[in-house]
Amino acid sequence: MLSAIAAKLKRRSQDDFKGRHFEAALIVQAVSQYLRYPLSYRDIEELFLERGLEVDHSTINRWVLTYAPPIERRLRTFRKPHCGSVRIDETYIKIRGQWRYLYRAIDKHGNPVNFLLIARRDLEAAKRFFRKMVEDQPLSALDRIGTDGASTYPPAIVTARNDGLLARTPLHYVTKHLQQGIESDHFRVKKNMPRIGGFRCFHPARRIIQGFEALLCLREGFGFAGAWTVREQNHLLAVYFGLPAVNEV
Template sequence: MILSAIAATLKRRARTNFRGRHYEAALIVQAVSWYLRYPLSYRDIEELFLERGMEVDHSTLNRCVLAYAPLVEKRLRQFRRPHCGSVRVDETYIRIRGQWRYLYRTVDKHGQTVDFLLAANRDLDAAKRFFRKMLKDQPLLAPDRIGTDGAGPYPPAIAESRETGLLPRMPIHYVTKHLQQGIESDHFRVKRAMPRIGGFRSFNTARRTVCGFEVMLWLRKGFGFAGA
């Protein structure tokens, strides 16, 4: 029902989003959600549609995922509930064109996703960008406790966020491996459906697709809407 409502809203508010497509909006969003939620390849989904009497090429499915995964993420992001105030920050590895890139992620102590960012490097600039992305929309809901691993970029990134006003007050920063186990296991859940052989073909492809993987994880966790 949620995906059907999203498809109807996207079609109503921005008709150009589905202009030129050969399939209905609900069918497109359903195909996109299958790829993002389950460990299926594009050819697997092509076969599923063929069993239902519909011929959909796997390259068409790929274009649909790249086009609509960010739109679904943007739509659902508007309804996120505030986090509990205590968050854990960590990064995980993603292979893109044979090289390891870094997905920064934050969850609160209850396991609800706060935000994410795909970065080419694991350094201070990437940590700063991640905190800006996490805090710029809702600085009044800034966390008062931040847990990280022992990576060096996090303390100066937190300090700069405080200096620039993104954090209204300096949060308690603690480094503990025990509390980080929750977000490390959450990394596996979002990476479970990602390509296992060769990884992604380009950084832009990975960035747009990861948006969809995170959205499906929001729904699997029992996404809490703040509105109707």
């Protein structure tokens, strides 16, 4: 069984990196470095030059845009289901000189639940986020929902209940001190984002944020066994892309 799974992952890896001029392991390493640390594309270009590899920063940008979403989708299956008590908040992201909104949710233990980058902060945006959050984990019932005082959340919860997305109406509470956890968690995602001018386009920003969220969850061990070392993170990425293990002693 394990050999069959390994063979399937290896075949999928060949499809994932078909036509690339660099080895798959180097591409995954470059993408994970950008998503894990506050580095620019030019910083990673210099790191590769130190190893005698010439990779243009624009090429690294294309790698991130291409492989960040698959990394998030594949790592999502490892996530621990939320405990039923979640905190929801939105934060500001600058894209092309304009403020956009990143809706995020974590459970009471700090484990990521879901996220959504959207152009507006209104009732429709809140409804869309609730639908995405519930549909991605249909078997995990929401018992308690903590939010700030935004007026869009109560009707969004009611709409989700009426649409059959919630098995029962959860307890909704508004408390400032309990929201401090998710407000602090915003920083862990935003610290790697471009500091000057923000993102240039909306859809590339959404793809990159997928990668930021995925690597943050990977770093925390998916909520199961505490934080993982960088070596453990790289090993899982290599396994899931069907690549040989790297940095073995």
